[in-house]
Amino acid sequence: MLINIYNFGVELSYPLKIKNFSDILLNMNINSLLNFTVTDRFLRYVIIDTQSDPASDTVPSTEKQKDLGRLLVTELLKMGVTDAHLDEFGYVYATIPANVDKQVPVIGFCSHMDTAPDCSGTGVSPIVHKNYQGEDLILPDDPAQIIRLKDHADLKNQLGNDIITASGTTLLGADNKAGVAEIMDACYQLINHPEIKHGDIRILFTPDEEIGRGVDKADIKKLGAYAGYTMDGESAGNMENETFSADGAKLLINGLSSHPGFAKGKMESAIKIAGQIIAALPFELSPEGTTGKQGFVHPVSVEGHVETAAIEFIIRDFDDDKLAEHANVIRKIAGDVLKQFPSSTFELQVKPQYRNMKSVLDKHPQIVEYGMEAMKRAGLNAKLCSIRGGTDGSRLSFMGLPCPNIFAGEHAFHSKQEWVSVQDMQKAVETILHLCMIWEERS
Numbered sequence: 001m002l003i004n005i006y007n008f009g010v011e012l013s014y015p016l017k018i019k020n021f022s023d024i025l026l027n028m029n030i031n032s033l034l035n036f037t038v039t040d041r042f043l044r045y046v047i048i049d050t051q052s053d054p055a056s057d058t059v060p061s062t063e064k065q066k067d068l069g070r071l072l073v074t075e076l077l078k079m080g081v082t083d084a085h086l087d088e089f090g091y092v093y094a095t096i097p098a099n100v101d102k103q104v105p106v107i108g109f110c111s112h113m114d115t116a117p118d119c120s121g122t123g124v125s126p127i128v129h130k131n132y133q134g135e136d137l138i139l140p141d142d143p144a145q146i147i148r149l150k151d152h153a154d155l156k157n158q159l160g161n162d163i164i165t166a167s168g169t170t171l172l173g174a175d176n177k178a179g180v181a182e183i184m185d186a187c188y189q190l191i192n193h194p195e196i197k198h199g200d201i202r203i204l205f206t207p208d209e210e211i212g213r214g215v216d217k218a219d220i221k222k223l224g225a226y227a228g229y230t231m232d233g234e235s236a237g238n239m240e241n242e243t244f245s246a247d248g249a250k251l252l253i254n255g256l257s258s259h260p261g262f263a264k265g266k267m268e269s270a271i272k273i274a275g276q277i278i279a280a281l282p283f284e285l286s287p288e289g290t291t292g293k294q295g296f297v298h299p300v301s302v303e304g305h306v307e308t309a310a311i312e313f314i315i316r317d318f319d320d321d322k323l324a325e326h327a328n329v330i331r332k333i334a335g336d337v338l339k340q341f342p343s344s345t346f347e348l349q350v351k352p353q354y355r356n357m358k359s360v361l362d363k364h365p366q367i368v369e370y371g372m373e374a375m376k377r378a379g380l381n382a383k384l385c386s387i388r389g390g391t392d393g394s395r396l397s398f399m400g401l402p403c404p405n406i407f408a409g410e411h412a413f414h415s416k417q418e419w420v421s422v423q424d425m426q427k428a429v430e431t432i433l434h435l436c437m438i439w440e441e442r443s
Contacts, residue, residue: 034189034433038425042164042181043126045071046173051121052114052211059217060090060114060207068113068180072205075184079191084203089217092205096190096198104199104443108225108401109186109432110392111179111232112209115171116414125167128422132163137419139168145416152419154235154411162422174420175413179231180205182408182425186432198436199443204228206392212248212353214392220399227367228403229435230393232410236424237380240387240405241361241368243394244295245320246353249313249327251277251334256343257307268341270309274302278311280333285326293318293386297326318356318386354390357397357404364402370442371404374434378427406431 048068053061060066069086076084076094084094092113098104115121129137134155137147145168149155155163166172183203190196202225206214209232233240255270278299283289290296295317303310315326327350334346361368368384375382393403409424 034193034429036185036426036429037188038181038185038429039128039164039422041075041184042174042177042420042425043128045177045181046124046126046166049122049124050114050173050207051117052208052213054117054211059213061211061213062114065114065207066090068177069205069207072113072180072184076187076203079188081187081191081203087217087219090207091218092203093219093222094187094203096187096201096203098199099194100197100199100440102443104440105226106200106202106224107435107439108202108204108223108228108403109183110204110206110228110230110396110403111183111408112176112206112214112392113180114207114210115173115177116175116210118414119171119416120169121171121173124170124173126172127165127167129163129165132158132161132421134159137163137165139165139416142168142416144168147412147417147419152411152417157236158421158423161424163419164422165419166416168416171414171416172418172420174408174410174418176209176232176408176410178410178420178425178428179408182231182428182432185429186436189429189433190436196433196437197440199440201436209392212246212390215395215399218392218396218399220396220401223401225401227364227439228393228396228401229371229432230391230396230403230405231408231428231432232391232393233387233405233407234409234411236407236409236427237375238383238385238407239368239371239375240385240391242318242358242386243354243356243390243405244316244318244388245323245356246390246394247315247323247327248351248353249315249330250349250351251311251313251330252347252349253277253304253309253311253334254345255307255309255341257305267306268344269306270344271304271306273337273341273344274304274309274311276337277330277334278302280337282329285329291388295319295322295326297329314353315350316388320355354394355398357394357402360397360402361404366442367402368404370435370438371406371431374431374438375406377434377438378430380427380431
């Protein structure tokens with residue numbers, strides 16, 4: 001049956017069963033029905049410093065990530081989610097039990113609690129800019145940080161909305177505390193609205209996603225879900241079923257040390273060799289020189305002395321086979337440079353990080369299909385995208401939990417100009433609820 005739903009003043013039309021929660025949506029505004037808590041939660045979560053540390057060998061990499069994990073468990077228990085707990089590795093697990101008798105596939109929702117090492121997450125002071133009208137947002141603690149409409153394309157879709165930023169000296173933490181807050185609000189709505197029919201819903205909050213270790217210790221068996229959805233994307237209405245495939249590489253350079261006063265004709269500085277190798281990397285294979293489906297080779301750190309040096313790279317492409325080609329570019333450049341240094345050697349170590357989840361998701365088309373339908377039911381222009389990055393879902397998909405990525409509304413992530421809108425976060429909550437209903441309806 002074709003029906004019209006009036007949601008935030010927008011008329012929508014799509015096929016929908018008239019039952020339970022969907023019937024209620026016909027008769028009242030979803031804002032007043034749901035009484036969103038996502039904004040209050042988000043503002044509470046971002047002030048907790050959860051920055052991860054790539055130099056740490058502990059799990060999680062920083063103990064402070066557990067501070068947010070403990071708060072989330074406390075809030076879930078207060079909601080009545082009786083099995084919510086934080087494990088020794090900093091993962092939060094919880095279950096919203098089914099409220100129907102029939103068999104419904106178990107679905108899971110996942111977001112990460114850590115923030116990126118790229119920008120400080122200490123002392124975050126969030127600011128809510130009400131009724132945004134296209135003006136420049138000057139961040140008060142550093143007036144040089146200005147969020148301009150011309151620099152942030154999605155701001156044109158936010159006129160009249162409420163924009164949340166940090167104060168100018170830190171990142172905001174919308175990546176991925178927006179996703180955490182959205183899932184938590186969805187849990188609250190499911191518990192307080194039993195008319196929303198659903199199967200078992202599993203919740204997973206992870207540490208260390210920003211340093212590539214987000215699911216290293218995740219217990220997929222304990223999660224026990226058939227399908228998963230990470231809430232860690234950008235613009236409202238976007239869903240990502242394709243990520244980069246990723247390798248990490250380390251180039252070890254062994255030079256020849258000598259006393260600098262007597263070094264002529266002898267010294268071969270590993271530091272200078274490293275500098276020449278980096279300078280020889282092609283621009284067209286760099287992050288700043290690529291876009292769309294183009295892959296890249298990116299040096300992310302250099303450490304060294306005269307005798308030894310090491311360059312850390314990340315290698316990215318949507319095509320798994322091209323990762324080896326990109327590694328060979330590094331290998332060839334190093335070999336060519338070292339022809340000038342006959343006493344020096346190099347070794348390239350390559351380690352897989354994650355793979356493009358599309359190959360897994362293509363085998364389970366209904367998972368993506370239901371996600372797209374849920375966004376449409378929430379009144380959004382649903383768009384299937386590829387992401388020039390990775391999510392926990394990339395690795396979860398290959399661990400047996402097919403897991404596309406749904407928008408969380410985060411923008412300009414890993415920077416002092418990071419922002420999110422209240423209304424986009426609310427739409428993400430609606431999308432989660434519609435997903436729960438769709439899986440129940442189709443079972």
